[in-house]
Amino acid sequence: MTPITYPPKPSPGDRVAVISPASGLPGLFPVPYELGLKRLREEYGLEPVEYPATRKMGSTPAERAADVHAAFADPGIKAVIASIGGDDQITVLPLLDRELIRAGPKPFFGMSDNTNLLAYLRNTGIVGFHGASVMVELGRPGAMHPQTADSLRAALFTPGPYELRPAERWNDINRDWADPATFDEEPALRPGSGWSWVNADRVTEGRSWGGCLEILGWLLMADREIARDPAEYDGGVLLLETSEELPSATDVFRTLRNMGERGLLRRFSALLMARPKTWSFEHPDNPEEAARYAADQREAVLRAMRDYAPEATIVFDVDFGHTDPQVVIPYGGTVRVDGPARRITVTY
Structure with missing residues (x-):
């Protein structure tokens, strides 16, 4: 059985990567995206860092893979969060450097098309986190649902049972x-x-x-x-x-x-x-x-x-x-x- 470990968790004040490994929908719908970034800062105390393809519709698999690599290779980035899902992330997987990602394990949050990257991380020996994209859950109109907000807070910052x-x-x-x-x-x-x-x-x-x-x-x-x-x-x-x-x-x-x-x-x-x-x-x-x-x-x-x-x-x-x-x-x-x-x- 593949050895698998939980990556270190971020702390309030840390920088977190926001990437679009599936689709650059933040470029088409900036309102929920910006709202999600605002909540990351104000409600979770984290500083989001964007990458070149995050808001780019039509980005190539190579561009998206480069963002994944940059996020995992940067020791100053303490977690990685997907902006949203899509339907093209499977084309990114063959371009990923497993050893690079294994050398810098970080919590990754995403779902839907991000099932691709979650499965990849599991096979690399890294626990990922299914859920909580920036545009949908963090960018929810009015306010985050309390159950979503509490679960995300625990998953981000608190190891142990929930x-x-x-x-x-x-x-x-x-x-x-x-x-x-x-x-x-x-x-x-x-x-x-x-x-x-x-x-x-x-x-x-x-x-x-x-x-x-x-x-x-x-x-x-x-x-x-x-x-x-x-x-x-x-x-x-x-x-x-x-x-x-x-x-x-x-x-x-x-x-x-x-x-x-x-x-x-x-x-x-x-x-x-x-x-x-x-x-x-x-x-x-x-x-x-x-x-x-x-x-x-x-x-x-x-x-x-x-x-x-x-x-x-x-x-x-x-x-x-x-x-x-x-x-x-x-x-x-x-x-x-x-x-x-x-x-x-x-x-x-």
Whole structure:
């Protein structure tokens, strides 16, 4: 099994890199980006440092890789945070210098397309952190969601265990970043329904792996950053979430089925399945359509897990995906899933 360690944590006053290894959307939507930078400074006491491709739409994979290298090579940078996700980060991976990054380990925060870099770091022996991009979570209109803010603060500064809690109120409907009125007030929230448990008769603890399901599918197709020996994942905790592209239940099942055929699913002792995003600008589902989409996705996951990992503990609707709030999950770090007590504890 690959030795993996937690990188040193930053302290208030430290410099942190803000990079765009997936997409230069800060250049198109400066308002949420600048708001996220402001909160890094004022609410977390950190000094963000931009890199050449951070605001550059259409940057090349080589330019984005250079920013990753510069951030990890600079001893004055104490953490690295992605501005946002995208759909092109897989092209950056072959250009990365693993030894350079291993020599300067730093906490990296990102999700969605940043699943690529999180998986790369895990294979390099570095725990990453799934969650908390600058534009989305830090740049949330009105204020950060308290659960997101607390989880990010703990992940940034405090090593040790952190217990996750189901969101009492949540949201997955976005407003237009191009409309200044979007940032006048916080998003409207709706009541949460708690987590749903399957095979909750045991306690499991292991190192996490996974991320955005669509990105994992791409990594599997490209045969990148997937352990050559599936035993690498034995006893681990699988993290899965789906994006704002709202993949169909059929696509979710097929991706999981193919992971099962590769021998991956049965390796994990538990699955944390994030609350699915059920609304997008392209698919503005009404409440009934949204509920049906979520139910269909859950059944697709259950079907695949029944076929390939019937004994695994499953927890549905954990708040670490494309919905709001978003808690930070250590990627490659320790996650404890206590079924009888209905508790999830991560180690930051």
